[in-house]
Amino acid sequence: MMSRALGARVASQLRAEPRQLGLLTHVFLRRITDSELVSQQGELSVTFSHVLAFIALPGMLAPLLVMPKYSYLATLPDWIREPYTWDDKLLFVSLSMTLIGLLTLFHWDELLLDGRDFSTLAALPIRLRTMLGAKIVMLLSFPAVFLVAISNVSSILYPVMAMPPGSGLGVYGLTIASHLCAVFAGGAFVFSAILAVQGVIATLCGNETVRLVVPLLQFALFLLMLSFFTLAPRMLAGIHPGDDRLGTAMGLFPPLWCLGLYETMIGGGTAPVFGILAGRALGALSLSVATVCLIYLYAYLYKFRTIGEARRAEAGTRLRPPKVAVWLFESLLARTPFDRAIILFVGKTIRRSHIHRLILIGFISVGFMIAFEGLMALLAQTGGPRDGQRTPLLAMQLILTFFVLVGLRMVYAIPAELRANWVFQSAVTEEPRACQTGVRKAMFYCGACPILILLFPAYVVQWGWSEAVFHLGVGFACSCLLIDALLMGFTKIPFACAYLPGRARMTVRWPFYWLAFTAYGYGMASIEAWIMEGSAVRFVSAAAIMLAAIAALRILSVRSVRNHALLYDEEPEPYLCTLELNRVE
């Protein structure tokens, strides 16, 4: 009797578990698609498909862009033709690695084994095993979905061009398979490596360390992802047909490993190093996957309830700011309580809100990459910066502040915990003008200042005190200009206004931003170099013009918000602008 009841229970369990597994996986995947940004608007599916479309787009365009080359290549013999396809193959691999990497970074929190899962699901009759299983299925399907989106078009189109002319279906199939393998291996490696790093940190480090380390790590990973793109041509230049020895730098560049896999699979034996590289690809992939498995197993056995939990629940450090800094802040930098409120609120939000921090880090990394490339070009050209060639060095601080400030302006528009904005609605009594002062200061202190101060010692070492101080002054002045330009017509409290995806209209405005960037970064730097070489008269007149420009822009930006109320709810712009002919007054 007992055993029959038990048997029935086991049977019903077995029937229930797959269903639960399916449902749970769905829940976990939903959490990813339903990111903080999107859920507040409730336009979930729209934005998720936007992400997918955005991801798929480069993969679709790339084969079309490289196509012209292949009509020419088709006339060449195989052994000459083959090396010319390497850069495109590397492009596809890097693309998938970078995109998957960025996506993984953005979903950093949801990918952890999470105390939240436990607390929300504990009330239901679900086993730990099922929960873990669902999490794993989710972890597998997450990169799979995006990899398919990235590579569906290119894996069919590109092999047609890349395979030797006149070869049959078998070769076509093999090329497709190699393409898919290389792209998937690259994506899977990046995904599992990030997961492994994150898991190791969450498991080994205390919460305070994690809070300190994670932003730095994310910054490093961002740079790494971008370097997959920017370094690819230089790395590839180190590989030649017939090579059988591998340079150290090349051997450490993951996209090349996957290119090795690609080439080895299609049997392109032109460069023996590809065999070595393919070996590395497989080794690295297995290592990172094994690490992830071990960590999750460990978490499953010992730590399931706690990983990632305390991190969310605590903030701040035990360090108290020195008295001088507090005094400076309260009586000099931010004299009104409102300014202090906004500056601290902005600082804490970008420090602690995952999505805001990550977007800002993304911007900074792009700026860093561009500045770095400029520097590399300079070094390659002259063997060291000579006096007449200061511009790229001078431009560094301008480039970085440009990206930080534009990034800050972007994240200002993204709400943090929108429902909590009632406190601003009910307590803020400032005019938009006064609000703008606080918002401007926040941008200055949280965005421009840290960058300028961090770079200052480097400039002192390079050029000595007086020039470095002058340069710092230019940095401050330019930041003021840029901030006023960016805050033109900004009548919101940062992070406290509903976000409308289409509002920023980046697709329309990016040429404008690009122009502004070149003018600001390189234009200003050349002017600065010109002033530094000139006389005192040149300096004084330039300073006067700068001050006038700052004043003029400030007046414009204050006027732009004068007759407006603070905005907490953005009105969508009409899709269709009618002439309102039917309106009756």
Add this chain to the structure above:
Amino acid sequence: MLEVRNLTKVYGALTAVDGVSFVARPGEILGYLGPNGSGKTTTVGMVTGLLKPTSGEVLFEGKDIQEDLRAYKLRLGYVPEEPALYPYLTGREYLELVARLRHISEGRLGEKIPRLLELLSLPDSFATIAAYSKGMKQKVLVAAAILHNPDVLILDEPFSGLDVESAMVLREVITDLARDGKTILFSSHLLEVVEKVCARVLILSKGRVVAEDTVERLCELQKQPKLERVFSELTAQTDPVTTANKILTVVKSGG
């Protein structure tokens, strides 16, 4: 004095608040009662100026609050129904944010906030609000609302989630504030508390005012001993025992 005239809010086909008028005088606590969905929170939203009325007006000291919303906000304290707070701030940081928005100087907020946290037995630690219990969040809301010693206090179910002792403390605080001459609008489902602290009560049903008087007069008029009975009679609620039985029948039916 806070005066509401013919306040109406329409959501599509639904009239959530329908021609509500009342007066709340300084030194008195006006109880605002009504079943779920009767329009209490909607009224409160309009009285705080966060929600635009479809029609009608809210006057504070004889002036429409929309005319000088700024001056009104400076003197307003508000406990919303939902504890929507910034989860990544600690309780202390949140109160500091509110205090600064309310123009309180660093010196004064440095004194006030640790004292308030201690008196409300809230942790002054690195724990963020994300880790707070419901009652703790509610306490943060209450502290944020009274921090600047406002002249008008609008409380939307301020007791939800509070433990027995904190509730008693809050009750005392509210009564004392009223004695100090503050104007208090107090929306709640806790009729025993309302009975004790409110000079007058206003009962809302489906967006309309169905009664407004002192508790004693209402009981007298309806010939009922307790406010609870008056309430269910006026809002035409069904007999709880019958409804409970029906619910159990549904729950138990089938498998």
